[in-house]
Amino acid sequence: MDIENVTDIPVSTDFELICKLLPIRGNEKLVELGCGPAEVTRKLAHQFPELQIIATDVDKIQHAKNVTSEIPPNLAFLYGGAERIDLPDSSVNYLLMLKSLHHVPMNLMEQGLAEIRRVLVPGGLAYISEPVYAGAFNDILRLFHDEKEVRQAAIDAINHAVSTCQLERVSQFRFESIWKFEGFSDFERRIIGATHNEFNISPLLHQQIESAFAPHINEEGVAEFRSPMRVDLLRRPNRG
DSSP states (O other): OOOTTOEEOOSOOHHHHHHHHSOOOSSOEEEEESOTTOHHHHHHHHHOTTOEEEEEESOHHHHHHHHTSOOOTTEEEEEOOTTSOOSOTTOEEEEEEESOGGGSOGGGHHHHHHHHHHHEEEEEEEEEEEEOSOSHHHHHHTTTOOOHHHHHHHHHHHHHHHHTTSSEEEEEEEEEEEEEESSHHHHIIIIITOTTOOOOOOHHHHHHHHHHHGGGBOTTSOEEEEEEEEEEEEEOOSOO
């Protein structure tokens, strides 16, 4: 995976980096694509109460949970994918994809980035974070869900959007994200049981996954992983 010319920064979170990198001010609009439970956008809604936020997802189960949850007044949920964003042209100041571009079908990734360009205002910023294919957490994940091909496809799609001048790359960062699990059952619930994926895991493979996970559990019963992440901060050109 191409990670040259990336600035390494300490352990961080997407929320911290978004607050640092995006010049959010006043009555602006932010969209997150592939929001899942929208943990980051919920935090942003509280941090920036004047910011108008829309969070989208194609997982019908998760979307149903989101729309029936307690929702901050400046946050709305919308069903849909990155390849067809149901928003007007040039209507969004900031756009987020947090570990979600590689979930877009590979043949639709470039279309998704074209849609991102379309909905951003000229000069608008897109923050796209993607997991790097490395680390102990990735080693466990690839036992039942190897994402090497789709993660590379996501980076290739970003690079294509930049090379064709659809989007400008402002900067790139690499940081370590912390994953914590309260034992293997928590990992099963949050990762294996995620509703946006359906894994066909045999009893033998399940045992292999649990055996690979076990050495990472500490005396308190918690497993902690440092997962390398890459961020591309992109901008819609002011021209065109």
